[in-house]
Every structure is written in structure tokens, then in C-alpha cells.
Amino acid sequence: MTATIFDVAKHAGVSIGTVSRVLNNKDRVSPATRERVLKAVQELDYHANAFARGLASQESNTLGLVIPQVNDPFFFQIVRGVEDAATDEGYSLLIASQPRPAHEHRYLDLFRRGNVDAMVLVAIDVYIHEIQQIAARGVPIVLAQQDVGKNIPAFLSDNYGGSHAMTEHLLGHGYRRLAYIAGTNYTPDSRERLRAMQDVLAEHGLSVSPEYIMPGDYLQDSGYRAMMELLQRPVLPEAVFAANDQMAIDAIRAIQESGLRVPDDIAVVGFDDIPMSSYVSPALTTIQQPVYEMGWHAAKRAIAMIGPEVNVEERTLASPRVMLLPASLVVRKSCGC
Amino acid sequence: MTATIFDVAKHAGVSIGTVSRVLNNKDRVSPATRERVLKAVQELDYHANAFARGLASQESNTLGLVIPQVNDPFFFQIVRGVEDAATDEGYSLLIASQPRPAHEHRYLDLFRRGNVDAMVLVAIDVYIHEIQQIAARGVPIVLAQQDVGKNIPAFLSDNYGGSHAMTEHLLGHGYRRLAYIAGTNYTPDSRERLRAMQDVLAEHGLSVSPEYIMPGDYLQDSGYRAMMELLQRPVLPEAVFAANDQMAIDAIRAIQESGLRVPDDIAVVGFDDIPMSSYVSPALTTIQQPVYEMGWHAAKRAIAMIGPEVNVEERTLASPRVMLLPASLVVRKSCGC
DNA sequence: TGTTAGAATAAAAACGTTTTAACAAAAAGT
DNA sequence: ACTTTTTGTTAAAACGTTTTTATTCTAACA
Numbered sequence: 001m002t003a004t005i006f007d008v009a010k011h012a013g014v015s016i017g018t019v020s021r022v023l024n025n026k027d028r029v030s031p032a033t034r035e036r037v038l039k040a041v042q043e044l045d046y047h048a049n050a051f052a053r054g055l056a057s058q059e060s061n062t063l064g065l066v067i068p069q070v071n072d073p074f075f076f077q078i079v080r081g082v083e084d085a086a087t088d089e090g091y092s093l094l095i096a097s098q099p100r101p102a103h104e105h106r107y108l109d110l111f112r113r114g115n116v117d118a119m120v121l122v123a124i125d126v127y128i129h130e131i132q133q134i135a136a137r138g139v140p141i142v143l144a145q146q147d148v149g150k151n152i153p154a155f156l157s158d159n160y161g162g163s164h165a166m167t168e169h170l171l172g173h174g175y176r177r178l179a180y181i182a183g184t185n186y187t188p189d190s191r192e193r194l195r196a197m198q199d200v201l202a203e204h205g206l207s208v209s210p211e212y213i214m215p216g217d218y219l220q221d222s223g224y225r226a227m228m229e230l231l232q233r234p235v236l237p238e239a240v241f242a243a244n245d246q247m248a249i250d251a252i253r254a255i256q257e258s259g260l261r262v263p264d265d266i267a268v269v270g271f272d273d274i275p276m277s278s279y280v281s282p283a284l285t286t287i288q289q290p291v292y293e294m295g296w297h298a299a300k301r302a303i304a305m306i307g308p309e310v311n312v313e314e315r316t317l318a319s320p321r322v323m324l325l326p327a328s329l330v331v332r333k334s335c336g337c
Numbered sequence: 338m339t340a341t342i343f344d345v346a347k348h349a350g351v352s353i354g355t356v357s358r359v360l361n362n363k364d365r366v367s368p369a370t371r372e373r374v375l376k377a378v379q380e381l382d383y384h385a386n387a388f389a390r391g392l393a394s395q396e397s398n399t400l401g402l403v404i405p406q407v408n409d410p411f412f413f414q415i416v417r418g419v420e421d422a423a424t425d426e427g428y429s430l431l432i433a434s435q436p437r438p439a440h441e442h443r444y445l446d447l448f449r450r451g452n453v454d455a456m457v458l459v460a461i462d463v464y465i466h467e468i469q470q471i472a473a474r475g476v477p478i479v480l481a482q483q484d485v486g487k488n489i490p491a492f493l494s495d496n497y498g499g500s501h502a503m504t505e506h507l508l509g510h511g512y513r514r515l516a517y518i519a520g521t522n523y524t525p526d527s528r529e530r531l532r533a534m535q536d537v538l539a540e541h542g543l544s545v546s547p548e549y550i551m552p553g554d555y556l557q558d559s560g561y562r563a564m565m566e567l568l569q570r571p572v573l574p575e576a577v578f579a580a581n582d583q584m585a586i587d588a589i590r591a592i593q594e595s596g597l598r599v600p601d602d603i604a605v606v607g608f609d610d611i612p613m614s615s616y617v618s619p620a621l622t623t624i625q626q627p628v629y630e631m632g633w634h635a636a637k638r639a640i641a642m643i644g645p646e647v648n649v650e651e652r653t654l655a656s657p658r659v660m661l662l663p664a665s666l667v668v669r670k671s672c673g674c
Numbered sequence: 675t676g677t678t679a680g681a682a683t684a685a686a687a688a689c690g691t692t693t694t695a696a697c698a699a700a701a702a703g704t
Numbered sequence: 705a706c707t708t709t710t711t712g713t714t715a716a717a718a719c720g721t722t723t724t725t726a727t728t729c730t731a732a733c734a
Contacts, residue, residue, distance in 0.1 A: 002451065002474055004720060015684045020722060030682060045470075050452035051391035052720030055689045060388070062431075073612075076413040083434055092447055094399075095430045097420055110429055114339065115387035133382075137339055249616065275410075276613045279586065341690060352714045357692055367712060389690030392719045 003044040012040035023048065054115065059306075062092045063299060064116035066107070068123050069097040073274060074291060078122050078144060081295025089303045091117070098124060108134065118302040120144055120295070140305030144298040147188075147322060153305075155298045155323045159189050162287040162327030163196035163241075166269055169285075169329060170239045171204060173336050175267060179212035179237035181226045181247050190243040193271060197241060212237050216247050223247030227254035236266060239335070245270035245277045245286055252280065252334065263336035273330050282333035290325040297323065340381040349377035360385060391452065396643075399429045400636060401453035403444070405460050406434040410611060411628060415459055415481060418632025426640045428454070435461060445471065455639040457481060457632070477642030481635040484525070484659060490642075491659050492635045496526050499624040499664030500533035500578075503606055506622075506666060507576045508541060510673050512604060516549035516574035518563045518584050527580040530608060534578060549574050553584050560584030564591035573603060576672070582607035582614045582623055589617065589671065600673035610667050619670035627662040634660065 009016040014033055021027045022037040029037075040046070054060045063086045067075050079095070086093045094116055096107050108130055111119055118140040121131065128148045135141045135152065147154035170178060180197060183190030194213070201207050211233060214226035223242055230237060231254070242248035248270030252262050262268050262282055270277065273288035301319075331337050346353040351370060358364045359374040366374075377383070391397050400423045404412050416432070423430045431453055433444050445467055448456055455477040458468065465485045472478045472489065484491035507515060517534060520527030531550070538544050548570060551563035560579055567574060568591070579585035585607030589599050599605050599619055607614065610625040638656075668674050 006720080016721080017685075017723080018683060021683090024722080026722085028681065033682080047446060047449040047451075049392070049720050050450035051388045051397070052689090053450075053722075054388035055386070055392050055691085056720080056722040058689075058722090073410050073413065076410065076416075079413075079416075080434075083432065087434065093432045095420065095432050097417075097424065107424075109384060112384040113387035113390075114384075276616055279613050280616055281618055343690080353691080354693080354715080355713060358713090361692080363692085365711065370712080386690050389719090390692075392721085393690080393692040395692090395719075 002049075003046045005046070005048065007044055008037065008040045008046050011044060012036045060092075060115050060117050061090060062094050062116045063302060064111045064119035065093055065095050066098055066111075066119065066121045066124055067095070074272065075122060077291035078295035078298075081292040081297075082120055082299040083295075085296045085299035086303070089300070091303060111139065112137065114139075117306045118142070120298045120302050121146070122295075122298075140302050142298045142302040142305070144294050145189075151321065153301055153319075153321050153323075155294050155301070155325060157289040157291075157294060158324040158327045159192035160196040161324070162271065162289070162329070163193035164200055165327075165329045166241065166271075166285075166287055167197045167200040169331070169335065170241070170267065170269065171200065171206075173239070173267065175238040176206060177212070177235065177238045178208055179214065179230055179240045180208060181214045181216045181223060181240065181242040181251060183216060183218045183243035183247075185217075193241075193243055216243060218244050218246065220246055220250050223250030224254045227251035228258075231255070231258055231260075239263075239267040239269070242268065242270045245272045245274045245284060248284055248286070248334075249276065249280050252282075252284075263334050267336045268334045277330075278332065280334075285332045285335035285337065286330050287327050288330045289327050294325055297325070339386075340383045342383070342385065344381055345374065345377045345383050348381060349373045397429075397452050397454050398427060399431050399453050400639060401448045401456035402430055402432050403435055403448075403456065403458045403461055404432070411609065412459060414628035415632035415635075418629040418634075419457055419636040420632075422633045422636035423640070426637070428640060448476065449474070451476075454643045455479070457635045457639050458483070459632075459635075477639050479635045479639040479642070481631050482526075488658065490638055490656075492631050492638070493659065493661055494626040494628075494631060495661040495664045496529035497533045498661065499608065499626070499666070500530035501537055502664075502666045503578065503608075503622075503624055504534045504537035506668070506672065507578070507604065507606065508537065510576070510604065512575040513543060514549070514572065514575045515545055516551065516567055516577045517545060518551045518553045518560060518577065518579040518588060520553060520555045520580035520584075522554075530578075530580055553580060555581050555584065557583055557587050560587030561591045564588035565595075568592070568595055568597075576600075576604040576606065579605065579607045582609045582611045582621060585621055585623070585671075586613065586617050589619075589621070600671055604673045605671050614667075615669065622669045622672035622674065623667050624664045625667045626664050631662055634662070 005016045005019050009019050014037060018029065018033060019037050022029050022034050065082050067079060083093050096110055098107065112134060116139065121141060121143050123145040128150060131141060131152065132150060141152055143152055143154040145156060147156060178197065180194050182194065198208055214230060216222040216226050223246060227240065230240065240251055242251055248268050252268050255262050255266055260266060270284050270286040273286045277284040277286050342353045342356050346356050351374060355366065355370060356374050359366050359371050402419050404416060420430050433447055435444065449471060453476065458478060458480050460482040465487060468478060468489065469487060478489055480489055480491040482493060484493060515534065517531055519531065535545055551567060553559040553563050560583060567577065577588055579588055585605050589605050592599050592603055597603060607621050607623040610623045614621040614623050
């Protein structure tokens with residue numbers, strides 16, 4: 001079978017402890033033996049068993065990642081960021097998707113078994129209690145795209161700031177009657193975006209009419225439906241701000257099917273900057289979120305938290321608990337520019 | 338610290354062997370003791386340590402996945418398929434991205450350490466030798482979107498069949514002068530697609546003119562450049578078949594910028610059916626590949642191969658080594674329909 | 675020359691499971 | 705009543721590392 005550390009030891013005429021020390025260059029070893037061991041390792045094509053190592057050293061060099069089980073390129077970008085950061089730090093990545101019925105969070109067991117040194121949870125709405133329970137086991141946890149407070153670090157994109165910039169931009173175009181198509185159940189993200197919009201309008205002595213605030217669910221169809229309803233209003237809005245690009249793109253379709261033009265008759269803007277947004281016609285003005293960076297930073301932070309048992313308070317004193325990553329305005333055609 | 342099996346045993350007044358047997362319901366245990374053990378497990382919130390278990394049982398219940406380090410929604414779909422299948426079988430997923438300089442395949446070490454029971458390699462062009470070496474260690478390997486022969490199962494999409502159908506469709510429109518924009522270095526995928534195209538034409542007593550076969554690299558820009566060059570030809574092609582959608586979409590842009598119309602002047606079709614394809618104008622006629630399914634099947638197959646040491650020949654007798662998943666024609670507007 | 679300090683290595687003790695072999699008690703067969 | 709089987713359980717042996725403690729050997733010191 002596969003060569004073990006014993007085989008290497010015998011082959012090199014040395015004890016297993018020495019082999020281990022050579023491989024982890026932990027302690028002093030004479031150049032001569034080091035070379036003998038290394039040669040044996042090579043000859044036997046030895047690779048230390050991950051389980052034995054994990055068991056003995058109490059560390060896995062593995063980062064756990066939980067992402068929602070949805071088909072969204074958005075999350076793929078986060079995964080890439082996390083993956084790159086993990087690789088960069090010499091960590092492997094163990095992935096679990098949060099199953100659809102979020103209540104059944106048995107999947108967290110995977111991480112309770114101590115086979116990850118830290119974990120990153122993306123947009124997770126599992127009971128806070130469970131998360132804390134795991135954190136209490138000494139497994140550092142970092143959240144991305146979600147914040148549950150309780151001393152757990154969170155990386156978020158600056159929804160408020162992004163929406164603020166976008167609203168300013170729309171006002172700059174001279175639009176005054178702004179409409180908003182919201183995301184699922186007014187999620188925190190969607191709510192923040194709306195709040196910023198309202199704040200900016202208020203700063204200018206304006207406000208968004210309640211009948212211009214439409215419910216949506218982030219999915220294709222809801223943008224279309226919401227827009228169609230908006231088109232029934234006695235006075236049409238001058239610009240529509242959708243909580244994400246998918247809905248914005250569908251809103252454009254609705255407007256165009258109704259014989260109106262974007263942005264000439266109604267301007268439309270979105271949020272997320274998905275790849276498609278630069279291809280639709282007119283190209284969509286939107287907000288780019290630092291998705292990849294979010295994954296990267298979250299992973300780096302999680303890994304940084306591994307190590308000497310520090311109590312939670314001390315930990316969070318070192319660096320801010322919540323990090324808002326800048327969301328930037330991407331100006332294209334659909335806003336009237 | 339965290340409760341161990343010893344704590345549970347003591348708490349339930351029983352030996353650790355019994356606890357283990359209860360938890361894995363491996364052997365007969367009296368209902369009374371079973372209940373006592375289960376109660377203790379619950380009270381101590383015990384979760385068996387993954388490393389100890391892995392070390393003792395010699396199995397990880399983990400599936401390894403290697404994907405190219407490229408930013409392609411295409412691969413995300415495969416990951417999802419693999420993930421779902423793994424979860425379905427009670428397996429975890431350990432992911433590694435193949436680093437950009439493919440030659441540096443140190444990342445495979447991860448899997449040499451015996452911490453995965455099987456692995457799925459997606460579109461991997463690492464030396465066959467390395468792969469086989471791992472396979473020889475008894476770790477089942479399945480390839481997706483790539484085939485290296487050598488008794489290693491491979492799941493591919495039916496490039497030939499898809500391209501065949503597409504070419505037939507184009508001929509059905511009455512087009513006779515067909516052009517082809519190839520993928521990177523004429524990859525097997527791209528080559529198969531071209532081969533099918535040529536075969537179909539041959540069946541009809543036609544052929545594709547060499548000056549209509551353009552090099553490309555699957556990326557945005559190359560579609561544009563290739564098309565621009567095609568537009569220089571003394572006689573323009575009637576239809577252009579691009580090896581993927583990204584290039585097709587860019588080819589359309591090139592044509593439109595040159596003042597010609599798609600499909601009226603030149604028809605354009607692609608391959609892959611990326612989300613964007615239904616949104617461009619005109620909507621792109623293309624071939625849909627069963628990407629998710631490929632991941633799913635590859636993972637299922639890999640997991641099925643785990644277990645009693647069977648020699649490779651026997652294994653492959655059971656089911657075909659190469660599986661071509663059907664690629665289907667998605668008819669939209671850009672072909673002239 | 676004997677003692678001591680330091681370096682290099684070996685031996686042994688974890689790490690927390692699963693699994694195997696051994697054993698006792700109860701049930702069944704003769 | 706005495707073996708044989710079945711059932712439930714325990715004790716102990718892996719599993720393959722890392723890490724701690726001991727031990728040997730050299731070199732330096734008094």
C-alpha cells in the first residue's frame with residue numbers, strides 16, 4: 001500500500017520522530033540525516049496522511065465555506081475569492097451548500113467535527129445560536145454578505161454608500177420622480193439601498209412616493225411584473241432603481257415591450273453589475289460590488305483568527321468587526337448618460 | 338474542551354466500543370444501552386472527530402474536486418452538480434483550483450494524502466502520468482469535460498452530436514458558405530465541433546473553405562477580431578459558427594458595427610448557451626450543454642467506484658468508460674429563424 | 675580526567691476513533 | 705444437565721502522525 005512514516009524511517013535508518021521533524025522542519029536536524037530522510041521520502045513517494053496529521057496536530061489546514069444553494073454567479077465570485085485566499089495561506093477548502101429548507105441545518109455538523117480550522121459563512125440565515133455554538137468551540141467564524149452581530153466579524157458591501165452614489169447620479173440627471181423595485185422580503189441589502197435612496201432625496205427636499213416602491217424577489221420575472229405595474233401609474237416615474245440587475249434588465253424589457261424607450265422615456269438602473277449588464281441594450285448603469293474581494297478578505301480574516309486561544313473581546317478589539325467594502329458606480333447607457 | 342467518545346462512554350456507563358457501534362449502528366446493541374448512549378451523546382453535544390474517524394476507518398466520506406482556475410460560470414455549474422451529487426450521497430466536497438501555470442501541479446498532493454475517497458477532475462490538462470499515479474493508490478478518478486483514455490472514466494458533452502445538429506440546422510436554412518471561429522489552440526472540444534461541421538457538409542457534397550476557418554481563443558475579443566477578418570473576404574460567409582457563445586456574441590457585435598445585419602446579412606450561432614445568450618439582440622441560437630448534469634453524473638460515478646478494491650479492468654467492464662451527454666440545439670433568432 | 679552543556683536522535687506518549695478478538699451471559703439444542 | 709449457539713459487551717489493537725520526554729554522543733570546560 002501507500003508508504004507510511006515508518007517505511008520512510010526504516011528506509012532512511014532513522015526514527016519516525018526524526019522523519020517528522022525533517023518534514024516539518026520543526027527542530028534541529030543534522031544536514032546528513034536530513035538529506036537521507038528526504039531521499040527516502042522521494043524514493044518511496046511518501047505523502048503524510050492527512051488524517052493522522054490532523055489528529056496529532058489538532059489542526060486541519062482547511063477552511064470551511066458555507067454558501068447558499070442558489071444558482072447565482074454572484075456567489076461563485078465569492079467562492080473564488082475565498083479559494084484564492086485559502087490557497088494563498090496554504091489552506092484547503094471544504095465546501096458545503098446550505099440546503100434549501102434552511103431550517104434543516106444539519107450540514108453544520110460537518111464543521112462541528114473539528115475538521116476545519118475556521119469557516120466563512122456566506123449570506124447565511126441559519127440560527128445565530130448554532131453559529132455561536134460552533135464559534136464557542138474555538139472555530140473562528142466570519143460572515144460575508146450578512147451580519148448577525150454578536151461579536152462575529154462580518155464583511156458586507158457598502159449597500160448604503162453604493163445606493164447613495166447612484167441616487168445622487170440620478171438626481172444629477174435631473175430626474176425627480178424615482179421608483180424602486182425591491183428584493184426578496186425587503187432583505188437587509190434591499191432595505192439599505194432603499195434607505196440610502198430616501199435619505200438622498202430627503203437631503204434635496206424630495207421623497208419617494210409610496211406608490212413607486214414595488215415589491216420584488218430578485219428574480220427575472222418580478223422585475224417585469226413590477227415594471228408593468230409601474231407603467232399603470234397615472235404619472236410615470238422618470239427613473240427606476242431596481243435592487244439588482246436581473247430585475248433591472250427585465251424592467252427594461254417591460255418598458256420596451258410597452259413601446260417606450262430607455263432611457264429617453266424612463267431611465268433604469270440596477271445593482272450588482274452582473275456580466276450580462278454590459279451586453280443588454282441599452283447597457284445597464286449599475287453598482288459594482290466587490291464580490292471577489294469580499295470572499296478574499298473574509299477568508300484572510302478567518303484564517304488570521306486561527307491560533308492562540310484568544311477570547312472574543314480581545315479579538316474584536318484588534319480590528320473592526322464589520323467591514324463595509326466599497327461599492328462603485330458603473331455608468332453606462334440606461335441612466336441617460 | 339469538546340467531548341470525546343470517552344466522555345460519552347463514561348457518561349453512559351459503557352465502553353467506547355459500544356458508543357461507536359451505536360453511532361454507526363454497525364452491530365447489534367440492546368435497545369436499553371442504545372438509548373442510554375444516545376442520551377449521553379445529546380447531553381454532551383458530542384460529534385465524532387473527523388480525523389480520528391478518518392484515520393481509523395480509512396475513509397473520508399469526502400470527494401475531491403479539481404477545477405481550472407478560470408472565471409467561467411460554466412464551471413460553476415459543474416461544481417453545483419458535483420456538490421449536489423456528493424451531498425446526496427452523504428459526501429463532503431474538498432475543492433482545489435488548478436493553478437494557472439498548470440505545470441506546477443503540486444496541488445494534487447492534497448489528494449495524495451488520502452483525505453478524499455474519490456475525485457473528479459474537470460477539464461484538467463495535468464500530466465496523465467500524475468493522475469494515474471493517484472488512481473493507482475486506489476483513489477477512484479473520474480474526468481469531466483476531458484478524456485485522457487487509460488481506463489479513466491470520462492464524462493463529456495456530445496460536441497460532435499451538438500455541432501452536427503447545428504450544422505444540419507444551418508443547412509436547413511439554405512446557407513451553404515459556412516465559417517467557423519475556433520477555440521483555444523484547437524482544443525479537442527473545438528476540434529470535434531469543427532469535425533462534425535465538416536462531416537455534415539461532406540454528406541451534402543459541400544465543404545468548408547479553409548479561409549473561413551478562423552483561429553480564436555474562446556475569449557471575448559477574439560470573436561470580434563476573427564469576425565472582422567472574415568468581413569474582409571471577397572465573398573462573405575452566409576453563416577458563422579463560433580466555438581462558444583462569448584465569441585459568437587462578439588462576432589455579432591463586429592458585424593453590426595460594420596453596418597451589416599444579423600441574421601439578415603450573416604447568421605451567427607454559438608455553443609454553450611450561457612445566460613447572456615438569450616439577452617443579446619438578436620438572441621443567439623446555440624447549443625446547450627448539460628453542464629450541471631455532467632458534474633452530477635461524474636460525482637455519482639466517482640462515488641460508486643469507491644469501495645471493494647476492484648481492478649481497473651473489471652471496473653470498466655461494468656459501465657462504459659466514456660459517456661457523451663447529449664447537447665441540444667437551442668433555436669433563437671440569430672440563425673434566421 | 676571527569677564533569678557539564680549542548681546537539682542530535684530515539685523512544686514513547688498522546689490524538690480519538692473503528693474494528694477485531696475475547697468473553698460472559700442467556701438461549702437453544704441434544 | 706451439558707454442550708453449543710446466539711447476543712451483548714468489553715478490552716485491546718490498530719490507524720499514522722506530532723510532540724514530549726529520555727537518551728546518547730560530542731565538545732567544552734574546570
